[in-house]
Amino acid sequence: MLKVLYFANLREAIGFGAESIELPAGVATVGELHAALGTRHAALLTAKNLRAAVNQKMCGLDAPIADGDEVAFFPPVTGG
């Protein structure tokens, strides 16, 4: 299983902030997961400057993912 998290405007557009899914067949990177989830959550595909983290570390779309990982998608950060 994968734990997938969404934050801020992405969370609002999708309608929830977390889901557990089976690792889709053929998905081995963050970018491939993004494309696979995009078929269910259009907001993932239309979001500008989307950021991602795997196991709570910022990463790029080419970062590998494996069963059991926590993957998060979110917009650029605006704290401080």
Place this chain on the structure above:
Amino acid sequence: MNAVAVQEADFDVGAEIAALSASDAEAGAVASFVGLVRGGEVAAMTLEHYPGMTEQALVEIVAQARERWEVRRVRVIHRVGKLLPGERIVFVGVSSAHRHDAFAACEFIMDYLKTRAPFWKKEQTAAGGRWVDARESDDAAAQRWQGGQ
């Protein structure tokens, strides 16, 4: 006391600054920054974070500051939840032997926090809610540290 905290509660600026140098005869300087909610058309602000990752990102930013400057104590507090204009959002305090390290480390931590720590602001105005867009000027402020001090 943990160096970093993410919390809904307000903090006592005077107590935090005092704690940075309490019982430390080597501390010769304390620099601090307090970020506030600006008023104007914003009636309220809600801050969201990524529990776990946010705290870890702050710890890593503090560690990077310690590698660059001779600092003694560091304290970072960032509030989350609903905040009103004038309320405190963030505190960064640094103690050091000499002022340059405290000033520089404090500014570095704020610049990196604004671009690397997972927090998101949503403003409430008379027209409704809107998520704050990231600012290019914040990226530029963080990037200038990569060319040296």
